[in-house]
Amino acid sequence: MSVSMSSVPRIVITGLCNAGKSSVFNLLLQSEVTIVHSQKGTTTDPVTRRWELPGFGPVALTDTAGLNDTGGLGLSRHRTALDRLAAADLVLMISPGNQPPQPRETEILRHITALGKPWMAVLTHAARPVHPKKLALLESGSWPFEPPGAHGPNSTGLSGPWPADPQNPAGDLPPAVSVQPRTPHRVPEEVPRSSSAPFGCQSVIQVDNPTGQGYHQAVQALQRFFSQGDSNASSPLEGLLEPGDTIILVTPQDSGAPAGRLIKPQAETLRDALDRDCMVLTLGVSRVSQAYRRLIQSGAGPRLVITDSQAFDLVRDQLPDDQPLTSFSLIYARIRGDLPEFYKGISRLESLKDGDRVLILENCKHHRQNDDIATRQIPALLRHYTRADLEFSFSRHLHGDANPRDYALAVHCGGCMAHRQEILRRQRLFARCGVGMTNFGMVLAHCRGGILDRAMAPLLPCSSPERRL
Ligand SMILES: Nc1nc2c(ncn2[C@@H]2O[C@H](COP(=O)(O)OP(=O)(O)O)[C@@H](O)[C@H]2O)c(=O)[nH]1
Ligand SMILES: [Mg+2]
Known part of the structure; x- marks a missing residue:
């Protein structure tokens, strides 16, 4: 490859x-x-x-x-x-x-x-x-x-x-x-x-x-x-599944999706599930409840449902509350960076106020959509959630002249195209300056779905002691 x-x-x-x-x-x-x-x-x-x-x-x-x-x-x-x-x-x-x-x-x-x-x-x-x-x-x-x-x-x-x-x-x-x-x-x-x-x-x-x-x-x-840097999970599903488990991957193929292929986190997660000898149902948002019912009827409910973060609310509405559910962005935050540190960063949302600056950090050079997640959706969601008149800056590289202290919060993409060392470096740089950094998927889970704790539960060791992070 x-x-x-x-x-x-x-x-x-x-x-x-x-x-x-x-x-x-x-x-x-x-x-x-x-x-x-x-x-x-x-x-x-x-x-x-x-x-x-x-x-x-x-x-x-x-x-x-x-x-x-x-x-x-x-x-x-x-x-x-x-x-x-x-x-x-x-x-x-x-x-x-x-x-x-x-x-x-x-x-x-x-x-x-x-x-x-x-x-x-x-x-x-x-x-x-x-x-x-x-x-x-x-x-x-x-x-x-x-x-x-x-x-x-x-x-x-x-x-x-x-x-x-x-x-x-x-x-x-x-x-x-x-x-x-x-x-x-x-x-x-x-x-x-x-x-x-x-x-x-x-x-x-x-x-x-x-x-x-x-x-x-x-x-x-x-x-x-x-x-x-790979001492934690190095592949998307490490420690999350056993051979023979069934998982559902929700991969909406909307106008923003590339033609003819799955995006990297979806393709890599699917491949990892196959390598782990798991059964995988890959489907769009409209089929979630139907697929879930069929699996339950067959006596093999899904061990985990992984959705695109943008569909958190739609997927949540089709599943019972006790069904383990997370997203590709959170799974990548775990393998590319320090997941608990990103989780901590979300608490900063509660104290954001008018005039605070928020840095949106990405890593790849994807083509911007009309309803682009980084430049449109996340800023709109944060303004709506905090009811504060926030100022946004956008960066795909954390340049040497960027000063974390200029910001009240940074929000990072899933980092699927980044190397773990680079994401860890960015997290440390901000943490050292006392500035919170969280992740796109966490903002979507928290502000749109209200289910961040639920989405984190499958990924945090304390919620499931037998699981290895
Ligand atoms: N004896 C010796 N000469 C070296 C060594 N490394 C570089 N040189 C010499 O030092 C000069 C400058 O090397 P160069 O790699 O072009 O340096 P640069 O300007 O840092 O890229 C050249 O004449 C090299 O042959 C070394 O380890 N031992
Ligand atoms: Mg030289």
Whole structure:
């Protein structure tokens, strides 16, 4: 099955000119895709390639221009590179291991940290001793250090012109001379860092680009990083069904539905049910009560009914109150993000007031409908429910300059096209600023169907102790 680049995790390579970024890009891809040269500014526009990360699957790998490339078109390259960083799921900060840390490298790391991005340090020139100052910083874990959001996004000023360093106006790396380490020469093994927190420094990896040394450690660190987010449910129905169970999927095929196919959450859930050896009835809204009656008569009532969130009220009206019912959007909130955190966010609705700003966050680039869920339905529903004159903003990427504190609430789509790490990053960024974030399906269940607790019950472990989340 082909996988679009927009739905795979994005790894973005950054660092100063001549740090070895393009060399690491080529090393990971195991081919000469971009030009490697000691001449500064060789990489201009970002270059992205689909890479099959061994043991994980497809990812998008991006090489960018050096963030101290100030000459000629340097500043616009610099901005494009920062845009790529803002959209990354993981940043690889490339730095020559044999040279001391540069103030501008620290600026880059502060910027990455302010964006709430997870990153790995990739030290090139592994055949040479690690510079003692760099080693000391890495060993103490103090490179850089404030928690994300401490100064708000973009607090480093990286999005503007680079601040001039009078000693070194271009911010160049020192010439690549061999340093005399004060500590004995040692090449530490790849060091895993904060394993459970998907932000901050995840690992320190050493590579020697000309010989390829460190390639396997780099791949292992990346595999570890991308599989750690999948420690909860990784497929839509995990822990919800037993083989032989019957489920009903309510998939309205209205004018907004794509011609000739099911949308991704419906198709993936259907496939997952088949893989789990379950019986599936897939139908439109008008057939729910009929199908339910037939199943009950046959003695095999549905273990679960999963509906499109927009039809919550219509489906609810056709089922008894004790029939477990949830929606595709809630199921995806569980596998793509932190479900209880989204659930908590819904309580914010009760205190919204006139003039409060609400950010509607999506992830894919779907075509807008007349009655678009993000730009029409959710805003209308929230205004009606809260009776407040709310202001809405819409975003498909959470850009680096977005400040959660500008909003009273964020509402996220189901995230079916997003990587789990990206949704978790967005949730953490808002949670750290004390701003609630909830989900489209929850707003629909709560404000239109009045059945949010019921729709959450099949997905929360406390409501059904034998179920595994
Ligand atoms: N000895 C050595 N040279 C390297 C290493 N990585 C990069 N280089 C050299 O450093 C120069 C700049 O590399 P490049 O990948 O183009 O840097 P970029 O500007 O960060 O993309 C080139 O001459 C590379 O051959 C490394 O690990 N060891
Ligand atoms: Mg380059």
